[in-house]
Amino acid sequence: MAKTLAERFRSAFVVEDRWKLYFEGLGNTLLMSFFAVLIGIVFGILLAVILYTNKRTGKLKILSFLSNLYVTVIRGTPVVLQLFIMYFLVLVSVKSGILVGSVTFGLNSAAYVSEVARAGLESVDEGQMEAGRALGLSYTKTMVKIILPQAIRNMIPALFNEFIALVKETSVAGYVGIIDLGKIPGIIQSRTFDYLFPLLFASLLYLAVVCLLTVVEKYLEKKFSKGDRKLVYKKRFGGKKKCATH
Amino acid sequence: MCNTLTHEKEPLIKTVDLCKSFGESLVLDHISASIYEGEKVVIIGPSGSGKSTFLRCLNMLETPTEGSVFFEGEELTHASNLDGHRKKMGMVFQHFNLFPHLTVLKNITLAAVDARLHANRKQKAKLSKKQIVAEENEKAMTLLRRIGLENKANAYPATLSGGQKQRVAIVRSLAMDPKVMLFDEPTSALDPEMVGEVLSLMKELADEGMTMIVVTHEMRFARNVSTRVLFMNEGKIEEDGTPQQIFDAPQSPALQSFLSKVL
Numbered sequence: 232m233a234k235t236l237a238e239r240f241r242s243a244f245v246v247e248d249r250w251k252l253y254f255e256g257l258g259n260t261l262l263m264s265f266f267a268v269l270i271g272i273v274f275g276i277l278l279a280v281i282l283y284t285n286k287r288t289g290k291l292k293i294l295s296f297l298s299n300l301y302v303t304v305i306r307g308t309p310v311v312l313q314l315f316i317m318y319f320l321v322l323v324s325v326k327s328g329i330l331v332g333s334v335t336f337g338l339n340s341a342a343y344v345s346e347v348a349r350a351g352l353e354s355v356d357e358g359q360m361e362a363g364r365a366l367g368l369s370y371t372k373t374m375v376k377i378i379l380p381q382a383i384r385n386m387i388p389a390l391f392n393e394f395i396a397l398v399k400e401t402s403v404a405g406y407v408g409i410i411d412l413g414k415i416p417g418i419i420q421s422r423t424f425d426y427l428f429p430l431l432f433a434s435l436l437y438l439a440v441v442c443l444l445t446v447v448e449k450y451l452e453k454k455f456s457k458g459d460r461k462l463v464y465k466k467r468f469g470g471k472k473k474c475a476t477h
Numbered sequence: 478m479c480n481t482l483t484h485e486k487e488p489l490i491k492t493v494d495l496c497k498s499f500g501e502s503l504v505l506d507h508i509s510a511s512i513y514e515g516e517k518v519v520i521i522g523p524s525g526s527g528k529s530t531f532l533r534c535l536n537m538l539e540t541p542t543e544g545s546v547f548f549e550g551e552e553l554t555h556a557s558n559l560d561g562h563r564k565k566m567g568m569v570f571q572h573f574n575l576f577p578h579l580t581v582l583k584n585i586t587l588a589a590v591d592a593r594l595h596a597n598r599k600q601k602a603k604l605s606k607k608q609i610v611a612e613e614n615e616k617a618m619t620l621l622r623r624i625g626l627e628n629k630a631n632a633y634p635a636t637l638s639g640g641q642k643q644r645v646a647i648v649r650s651l652a653m654d655p656k657v658m659l660f661d662e663p664t665s666a667l668d669p670e671m672v673g674e675v676l677s678l679m680k681e682l683a684d685e686g687m688t689m690i691v692v693t694h695e696m697r698f699a700r701n702v703s704t705r706v707l708f709m710n711e712g713k714i715e716e717d718g719t720p721q722q723i724f725d726a727p728q729s730p731a732l733q734s735f736l737s738k739v740l
Binding site for chain 2: 358359368455458459
């Protein structure tokens with residue numbers, strides 16, 4: 232290995248326009264993550280609402296049994312095997328690996344999101360539901376307009392924890408031939424016999440995605456914390472210390 | 478313990494053999510009572526006597542174990558349009574239960590706008606959502622002006638004092654134009670200096686002729702504002718009479734002992 236760092240850098244990025252490969256992989260990773268998060272949120276919150284409704288009202292017995300079963304099975308088995316099952320057994324006729332990946336990771340994430348969302352729903356004071364119902368709002372309307380907005384605010388940190396894990400988890404997609412970002416360093420190494428820059432750069436890209444997610448998280452937390460006691464206090468006093476220290 | 482007044486009209490709210498138990502314990506024991514339009518009924522009694530549970534059964538926040546509740550002649554336990562009936566029964570809670578993620582104005586208009594939209598759809602009327610929202614906002618502002626909080630319209634509940642919160646909660650119910658107001662210990666969670674402002678708003682409502690059912694420990698309010706007092710003990714209405722009868726000539730030993738403790 233008499234190559235200089237500059238040569239190794241060139242072969243990792245410049246030769247044959249290899250830099251494009253990283254972004255292709257990144258694109259696939261983002262695509263899969265995006266749809267997986269979407270499926271995870273929608274399906275996960277649905278599961279949570281079913282479980283919550285059953286616990287509070289005793290209704291939806293069968294649905295809540297199925298939801299519980301779903302969460303148990305999904306959380307109890309490795310995501311790689313779930314991916315294999317989907318790719319080789321269930322969605323055999325689906326050509327797009329990305330699609331199979333999105334669905335698998337989405338359905339997997341939903342199980343985790345459902346627990347996060349359930350905790351969020353339960354963190355909302357029971358009086359809120361009572362006040363909504365006493366005003367003549369239906370259960371669904373109260374859920375959508377009053378309970379969920381407050382629950383989501385409490386869910387955000389744990390929810391993003393899940394999404395951050397999800398983005399990195401999609402890197403197992405390489406097992407079924409999906410060219411995602413996690414697969415790229417291997418591909419390039421097989422041509423250059425050099426892992427250094429490919430691994431560093433791919434990791435850097437994952438890190439960038441996660442940092443971006445964190446920015447979104449902070450933004451959403453702020454947006455949903457309207458009416459929050461601490462924020463209101465800060466606004467009123469401009470964050471100044473009121474304590475006199477002379 | 479029957480009411481000495483004679484009523485030609487149907488009662489606004491009537492319960493027949495109302496029972497409620499939580500697990501093993503029987504909280505309401507075959508309560509039959511009638512409440513007529515215009516009455517200001519105060520329910521008193523020791524804690525655990527079932528006052529709040531009784532009140533919460535009237536709008537089905539608690540589902541009765543046995544017996545029935547009638548509102549305007551319709552049975553609520555099996556009503557298909559329970560939400561519709563609830564719109565006509567305002568309820569004020571001990572802990573205010575304002576919606577913390579919505580502004581004061583939105584707290585007041587949320588359900589009112591929803592109800593109007595619902596009615597609009599049924600009647601196929603031509604009012605747009607915008608018009609309805611504007612009208613409800615105007616109405617909410619009138620209500621806020623009445624309680625002197627018009628400058629808080631766009632504030633969030635967390636910025637209000639307890640007394641202000643409860644007054645907003647009261648006008649939130651009023652925005653629905655209810656036929657009856659249920660108050661569940663509306664002043665019990667307030668600092669002492671804020672009790673007065675809430676009680677005086679309630680007295681105003683009473684003077685305007687609002688039908689009210691109030692669970693409270695404020696005996697002075699019960700004596701001065703109510704037209705009828707129910708004394709509950711161990712899941713039963715033990716005494717039912719005018720405030721004078723209840724406070725000046727209590728019959729049952731339980732009421733006598735209760736009054737000796739609270740007066």
